[in-house]
Amino acid sequence: MVKDKARGAxxxxxxxxxxxxxxxxxxxxxxxxxxxxxxxxxxxxxARERVGGRLLNHxxxxxxxxxxxxxxxxxxxxxxxxxxxxxxxxxxxTHDRGDYxxxxxxxxxxxxxxxxxxxxxxxxxxxxxxxxxxxxxDRVHPDAPWDTPGAERLDAQTLWSxxxxxxxxxxxxxxxxxxxxxxxxxxxxxxxxxxxxxxxRAAGGLEMLESTTGxxxxxxxxxGSQMIAQRLADELGDAxxxxxxxxxxxxxxxxxxxxxxxxxxxxxxxxxxxxLALAGRIAYEPALPPQRDGLTQRMPMGAVIKCQxxxxxxxxxxxxxxxxxASTRGPVRIVYDNSPPDGSPGVLxxxxxxxxxxxxxxxxxxxxxxxxxxxxxRLFGPRAASPRDYVELDWQRERWSGGxxxxxxxxxxxxxxxxxLRAPVGRIHWAGAETAERWCGYxxxxxxxxxxxxxxxxxxxxxxxxVAGGVQA
Amino acid sequence: MVKDKARGAxxxxxxxxxxxxxxxxxxxxxxxxxxxxxxxxxxxxxARERVGGRLLNHxxxxxxxxxxxxxxxxxxxxxxxxxxxxxxxxxxxTHDRGDYxxxxxxxxxxxxxxxxxxxxxxxxxxxxxxxxxxxxxDRVHPDAPWDTPGAERLDAQTLWSxxxxxxxxxxxxxxxxxxxxxxxxxxxxxxxxxxxxxxxRAAGGLEMLESTTGxxxxxxxxxGSQMIAQRLADELGDAxxxxxxxxxxxxxxxxxxxxxxxxxxxxxxxxxxxxLALAGRIAYEPALPPQRDGLTQRMPMGAVIKCQxxxxxxxxxxxxxxxxxASTRGPVRIVYDNSPPDGSPGVLxxxxxxxxxxxxxxxxxxxxxxxxxxxxxRLFGPRAASPRDYVELDWQRERWSGGxxxxxxxxxxxxxxxxxLRAPVGRIHWAGAETAERWCGYxxxxxxxxxxxxxxxxxxxxxxxxVAGGVQA
Numbered sequence: 001m002v003k004d005k006a007r008g009a010x011x012x013x014x015x016x017x018x019x020x021x022x023x024x025x026x027x028x029x030x031x032x033x034x035x036x037x038x039x040x041x042x043x044x045x046x047a048r049e050r051v052g053g054r055l056l057n058h059x060x061x062x063x064x065x066x067x068x069x070x071x072x073x074x075x076x077x078x079x080x081x082x083x084x085x086x087x088x089x090x091x092x093x094t095h096d097r098g099d100y101x102x103x104x105x106x107x108x109x110x111x112x113x114x115x116x117x118x119x120x121x122x123x124x125x126x127x128x129x130x131x132x133x134x135x136x137x138d139r140v141h142p143d144a145p146w147d148t149p150g151a152e153r154l155d156a157q158t159l160w161s162x163x164x165x166x167x168x169x170x171x172x173x174x175x176x177x178x179x180x181x182x183x184x185x186x187x188x189x190x191x192x193x194x195x196x197x198x199x200x201r202a203a204g205g206l207e208m209l210e211s212t213t214g215x216x217x218x219x220x221x222x223x224g225s226q227m228i229a230q231r232l233a234d235e236l237g238d239a240x241x242x243x244x245x246x247x248x249x250x251x252x253x254x255x256x257x258x259x260x261x262x263x264x265x266x267x268x269x270x271x272x273x274x275x276l277a278l279a280g281r282i283a284y285e286p287a288l289p290p291q292r293d294g295l296t297q298r299m300p301m302g303a304v305i306k307c308q309x310x311x312x313x314x315x316x317x318x319x320x321x322x323x324x325x326a327s328t329r330g331p332v333r334i335v336y337d338n339s340p341p342d343g344s345p346g347v348l349x350x351x352x353x354x355x356x357x358x359x360x361x362x363x364x365x366x367x368x369x370x371x372x373x374x375x376x377x378r379l380f381g382p383r384a385a386s387p388r389d390y391v392e393l394d395w396q397r398e399r400w401s402g403g404x405x406x407x408x409x410x411x412x413x414x415x416x417x418x419x420x421l422r423a424p425v426g427r428i429h430w431a432g433a434e435t436a437e438r439w440c441g442y443x444x445x446x447x448x449x450x451x452x453x454x455x456x457x458x459x460x461x462x463x464x465x466x467v468a469g470g471v472q473a
Numbered sequence: 474m475v476k477d478k479a480r481g482a483x484x485x486x487x488x489x490x491x492x493x494x495x496x497x498x499x500x501x502x503x504x505x506x507x508x509x510x511x512x513x514x515x516x517x518x519x520a521r522e523r524v525g526g527r528l529l530n531h532x533x534x535x536x537x538x539x540x541x542x543x544x545x546x547x548x549x550x551x552x553x554x555x556x557x558x559x560x561x562x563x564x565x566x567t568h569d570r571g572d573y574x575x576x577x578x579x580x581x582x583x584x585x586x587x588x589x590x591x592x593x594x595x596x597x598x599x600x601x602x603x604x605x606x607x608x609x610x611d612r613v614h615p616d617a618p619w620d621t622p623g624a625e626r627l628d629a630q631t632l633w634s635x636x637x638x639x640x641x642x643x644x645x646x647x648x649x650x651x652x653x654x655x656x657x658x659x660x661x662x663x664x665x666x667x668x669x670x671x672x673x674r675a676a677g678g679l680e681m682l683e684s685t686t687g688x689x690x691x692x693x694x695x696x697g698s699q700m701i702a703q704r705l706a707d708e709l710g711d712a713x714x715x716x717x718x719x720x721x722x723x724x725x726x727x728x729x730x731x732x733x734x735x736x737x738x739x740x741x742x743x744x745x746x747x748x749l750a751l752a753g754r755i756a757y758e759p760a761l762p763p764q765r766d767g768l769t770q771r772m773p774m775g776a777v778i779k780c781q782x783x784x785x786x787x788x789x790x791x792x793x794x795x796x797x798x799a800s801t802r803g804p805v806r807i808v809y810d811n812s813p814p815d816g817s818p819g820v821l822x823x824x825x826x827x828x829x830x831x832x833x834x835x836x837x838x839x840x841x842x843x844x845x846x847x848x849x850x851r852l853f854g855p856r857a858a859s860p861r862d863y864v865e866l867d868w869q870r871e872r873w874s875g876g877x878x879x880x881x882x883x884x885x886x887x888x889x890x891x892x893x894l895r896a897p898v899g900r901i902h903w904a905g906a907e908t909a910e911r912w913c914g915y916x917x918x919x920x921x922x923x924x925x926x927x928x929x930x931x932x933x934x935x936x937x938x939x940v941a942g943g944v945q946a
Contacts, residue, residue, distance in 0.1 A: 152662075155662065156631060156633040156660075156661070156662035157630070157631055157633065157634045157662070158629060158630055158631060158634070158884045158885075160629040160630065160884070161630045161634040186885075187629075187885055187889075188629070189625075189628065189629035189630070189884045189885040190884065190885040245756075247720065247756070277770045280753075280754065281753065281754045281756070283718075283720070283754070287870070287872040290776070290831070290834055290835075290867070290869035290870055290876075291831070291835070293869075293872075293875070294773065294774075294776070294831070294869065294876065297750045297772075297773035297774065297875065297876070298773045298883070299770075300767065300770035300771045301767075301770065303763070303767070355889065358763070358764070358767070358889050358890075361763055362763075362764070394763070396763035396766075396767065397760070399760040399766075402766070402770065403763075403767065403770075410771075410883040410884065410885075411631045411633070411662045411663065411883065411884060412631075412659075412660055412662040412663040412883075416660075416828065416831050417831075
């Protein structure tokens with residue numbers, strides 16, 4: 001990696017390469033490596049002074065690591081599993097032995113299995129809700145949500161509106177709210193119903209998204225998920241330029257010129273691998289087509305503060321608990337055991353997501369910490385009140401992410417601007433987790449998006465290769 | 474005005490001033506003039522090579538002018554009326570004598586008064602819809618929509634969802650669609666219900682928004698509305714720097730530094746008078762607070778193509794028609810007589826708005842012209858098929874507007890990010906038509922927003938002046 005020394009100096013001359021990649025998150029790094037493997041010279045411009053994007057490790061000392069960003073790998077996430085393995089990174093299961101907790105109002109249910117035993121009204125309502133949702137999931141075209149039968153209606157309403165018509169109990173509505181916050185870091189009123197359906201479908205269903213063992217939270221990377229990005233960056237070496245946010249992309253018939261802080265890159269193609277909301281803040285010469293420009297105006301990022309309380313040991317395990325909890329009361333809605341592989345120290349990971357993240361993000365850090373520990377204490381008892389350490393990261397304040405977990409489309413977005421999500425604009429190609437058809441928003445999706453974008457570039461350079469590589473039209 | 478000659482040269486040195494203003498649209502120009510009148514030195518940085526922003530005249534020859542952008546002045550728009558008068562600009566009434574046309578499906582109704590005589594079902598439905606809407610309008614707090622009783626529910630749904638529950642007939646839903654396209658250049662599915670209610674309330678009601686005589690389309694400016702901006706710019710002289718899009722705003726305890734193409738300005742304060750979607754594309758150092766940053770991710774611009782067919786004479790007038798028409802069939806939904814004051818030549822103004830603008834914006838110009846003229850011919854007969862000239866402007870392609878008529882908030886926007894719309898961030902103040910509490914989105918609102926922002930600046934510089942000037946807390 002080229003650090004500060006390249007800045008200023010690089011501004012003086014133009015770096016010429018075959019393909020420029022913007023963003024050294026997982027998508028950008030994978031794209032760069034694939035391009036290099038295909039024999040193309042590549043430069044990655046990264047705004048931050050680190051690689052990984054929404055992946056970020058935090059060192060606890062003694063060689064112990066936790067993640068402040070994306071972290072889990074689950075079944076059917078073949079691409080990220082293969083990449084971790086290829087990079088020599090081991091995985092280990094998220095602690096998932098024991099009981100789960102569900103706090104509803106003033107009551108805390110302790111249970112095993114997928115959900116506690118609810119009363120007959122809520123059970124019936126949840127069952128019919130799930131059946132309804134499954135019928136809708138089946139209808140969605142994950143590769144082209146705008147082609148879904150009835151897409152316009154599904155896209156014309158918020159998840160909130162649909163849920164009111166599709167549920168009979170407050171408990172079922174609270175369930176959707178939990179899913180919305182937990183999966184999108186957004187409220188049901190923020191999301192187009194079609195976006196919700198697409199996203200869940202792209203992950204293989206609600207149970208896949210919610211579950212630990214057998215689901216999206218199943219495994220973790222030994223050493224922390226950011227290691228994936230770091231090892232890729234190590235392979236890429238000087239091709240990665242840090243501290244170089246791209247400001248302008250100019251394109252002409254023969255190539256693209258990227259003006260970044262500290263570097264100017266001339267290339268045949270550029271792959272933009274940053275979230276849509278941030279891609280829209282780059283200046284394009286000539287301007288982007290209206291559909292693409294409009295899309296960047298309509299895909300805001302979620303809001304999440306990832307809070308972790310560190311204890312000498314995971315005391316909840318000894319009490320027969322998984323450390324996993326959900327709460328409709330909040331402000332913490334979702335909790336996981338996030339301890340290192342050997343269970344030492346014990347770490348409870350508490351998410352503030354959507355509305356609670358927006359609200360508590362404006363609080364003084366000590367007040368926010370007190371509110372989080374208060375939730376953990378209600379759930380796990382008085383020992384949770386006194387962690388030996390507490391760390392948090394408010395992704396709303398991460399200017400080079402623009403929020404987390406990812407971008408979502410608001411009503412009317414998919415059916416009018418959606419086709420611009422992946423469509424190249426001349427020599428500009430789009431990657432990033434938001435552009436994935438499978439596991440959209442996840443590490444796995446980021447990798448898939450990079451592979452697709454690289455396929456486009458290689459296909460343009462060599463039309464025969466595109467056919468062989470299965471580039472999508 | 475300083476044109477190209479200042480570019481490059483200005484980059485070399487820092488222009489020092491009291492207040493920088495970004496954007497030479499109506500809000501920015503009014504702000505600059507008010508500041509100068511208060512004895513403060515001011516520099517206006519404008520991205521385009523012209524002033525006026527969303528106001529743009531088009532010369533027809535022989536000294537005749539039509540407008541390609543915002544153009545009308547209506548009752549209660551006191552601020553813009555006073556400004557036009559002060560600048561020595563006369564107004565004249567929009568041609569409004571004769572019959573109106575309403576095309577529904579294959580039927581064209583010709584009528585006088587507010588609406589044609591509908592069947593009893595539609596009449597009853599429209600009456601109850603209007604009564605419902607009026608109750609909601611009365612509830613909205615236009616200065617703080619997030620404080621509206623029940624704001625969260627109103628903001629959790631699209632106008633589309635609400636309309637489905639509030640109407641019994643297709644005709645009533647088509648009416649809402651016409652209003653949504655005509656007023657917001659967006660579809661009912663794009664808009665938060667709360668945003669719709671706020672915006673209509675800020676204008677004084679639906680009838681005010683829809684009407685020509687007695688409403689928002691009542692009067693026009695002799696010589697074209699852009700004259701207002703041009704005369705303001707003439708007064709400001711060298712204070713307006715054209716071709717200088719702002720790229721970065723840095724702020725510290727003692728002031729702000731704006732880095733623009735061709736100019737660097739150091740000032741005590743900056744007033745950003747550009748649409749939210751574009752304000753979000755400026756780089757801020759340090760980054761904006763999350764609530765403000767999030768707002769810029771959630772206020773997309775509408776989509777409109779303003780098409781005008783020019784005839785030797787306004788032949789519809791001789792046939793007893795106003796030249797005004799609405800159509801549920803489209804793609805042209807709304808038509809006005811836009812002839813110069815003496816009625817020569819005759820001009821029919823046809824709007825493509827929202828969905829039709831997005832769709833037809835991608836067509837070849839000759840196909841779009843044919844579709845527009847086809848609509849006009851259905852409405853006004855075969856003479857409309859052969860204008861002597863045809864001009865159009867697709868505001869979706871105007872990079873320094875980002876769309877038109879203005880920005881709108883999608884569901885969840887007002888109640889979570891709304892308070893950041895006007896709240897200054899240190900020495901950065903926000904103006905522009907979208908930030909107005911009255912006549913939001915209109916010329917009148919742009920002027921009001923400028924007066925508010927100037928009040929903030931003067932109040933900060935001199936707290937006693939703030940009280941005298943009635944600055945809002």
